[in-house]
Amino acid sequence: MHQKIKVLFRHRSMEMGGVERVLIDLLENLPRDLFDITFFLTLNQGELRSEIPKDINIITFQKGKEDMSNNKLVRTVQLVKRNLTLLFYRKNPKLLYKNIIKKDFDIEIAPTYAEFENILASPLKSKKIAWFHTxxxxxxxxKRVLNRINNLKKFDWVIFGSKQTRDIIKDLYNIEYPKSCVIYNAIKINEARKKAEEFPVNYDVHPVFSSMGRLHSRKNYHTLMNIHKKLLDEGFSHSIAVIGGGNEMDNLKKQAKELNVEKTFLLLDTQTNPYPYIKNSDYFVLPSESESYPLTIGEVMGLNIPIISTNVGGIPEMIDHNIDGYLVNSDEKSIYEGMKLFLTNSEIPNKIKNNSEKTIDKFDNQKIYDDVTEVFLSQYQNKQ
Known part of the structure; x- marks a missing residue:
């Protein structure tokens, strides 16, 4: 029997997010006959930690917030201790590998830029692979951008999440990565369809535009709320349901109160199963200023909900404009016009709905797993 290739993934925590879902999918589907996989989780926290496959070796380093004391003072002490421990080991990576990780690996993987420096600081003679989705x-x-794109050069191989993610670095900074490839994120359409039937969701005001994403300023939900108010003022009755949590939540709640749209701009926070909320909406809108290759787009197509999305990042690699989705620019006027079009011309969303049934075949997950496997195998062979 051949020796398995020892692979280490490192990640900070498992809060609900696109990268975390991609990670779980990869951990589930990489071939076990070829790879002995270990997952190093810096903070044992987040809704998705329970979804890490049970046959993966897991090393958890620091306790998550969920497992800390409810006593405010004790919790503060625990957090300070945790931060000091993280700082110490970040400055002493050899001790981290000696005392905590305690194993040798053939390949080490940074699934996001937050892990670039940790993986590059590894004392192991491993092949180092970076994933870049930004x-x-x-x-x-x-300064931050240059640090990330220069760090990418130091890896043995880079996997970009979309063509646009790689091309934009060449266009803006004239930097190329000969040791790289583009591999899209796998999209689990059948799983989304199954989960979408798990419970009913009833909205008070139809039509409903659903949306899903982390509440970050570049996701543009503050702009979407202004558009919502403008459409309401013009007499277009509708509601918007946003699924996702994040640091913009308080700002958005305040904005909703000021605009008096709290009953029609619904901030539903993070949902372990968001799919019933999308399935029971009429349309889906993605107002982001930047994306890479968002899983949500393929999942929403699979749920047969007509999509309006900003034409950013890898999204035009997923959507054929006016065929299986509707692309708009990321400014307020363009998103407004796209949403108004859906509200006033039923032919367009109906056509998109019909076409999306046929076009989801373009998301070929097995090819994605095969491509990742090929990268790992070739890097391991180069190491020998």
Whole structure:
């Protein structure tokens, strides 16, 4: 029997998010006959930690917030201790590998830029692979962008989540990555369909535009709320249901109160199963200023909900405009016009709904798992 390739994934925590869902999918589907996989979870926290496959070796480093004391003072002490421990081991990676990880690996993987420096600091003679999902053109912090794209050069191989993610670095910074490839994220359409039937969702005001994403300023939900108010004022009755949590929640709640749209702009927070909320809506809107290759787009197509999305990142690699989705620019006027079109011209969303039934075949998950496997195998062979 051949020796399995020892692979280490490192990730911070498992709050609900696109990267976390991609990670779980990969951990579930990479071939066990070829790979002995270990998952190093820095903080044992997040809704998705229970979904890590049971046959994966898991090393959890620090206790998650869910498992800390409810006593405010004790909790503060626990968090301070946790932060000091993380800082110590970040500055002493050799001790982290000696005292905590305690194993050798053939390949080490940074699934997101937050792990780039941790993986590059590893003392192991492993092949190091980075995954990059970020559209750098939307980050105003040039120092941070340059740090990330220069760190990418130090990896043995880079996997980009969309063509646009790689191309934009070449266009803006004239930097190319000969040791790289584009591999899209797998989209689990059948699972989304099954979960969408788990419980009923009833909305008070139809038609409903659903949306899903982390509440971050670049997701543009503040703009979507202004558009919602404008459409209501013009007499277009509708509601918007946003599924997702994040640091913009308080700002958005305040904005909803100021605009008096609290009953029609629904902030539903993070949902372990978001699919019934989408399935029972009439349309889906993605107002983001930047994306890579969002899983949600394929899942919503699979649920047969007509999509309006901003034409950013890898989204035009997923949607054929005016065929299986409707693409708009990310400014307020363009999103407004797209939503108004759906509300006034039923032919267009109906056509998109009919076409999306046929086009979901373009998401071929097995090819994605095969491509990732091929990258790992080739890197391991180069190591020998």
């Amino acid at each position: 559209d750098v053109s939307y980050d105003p912090n040039q």
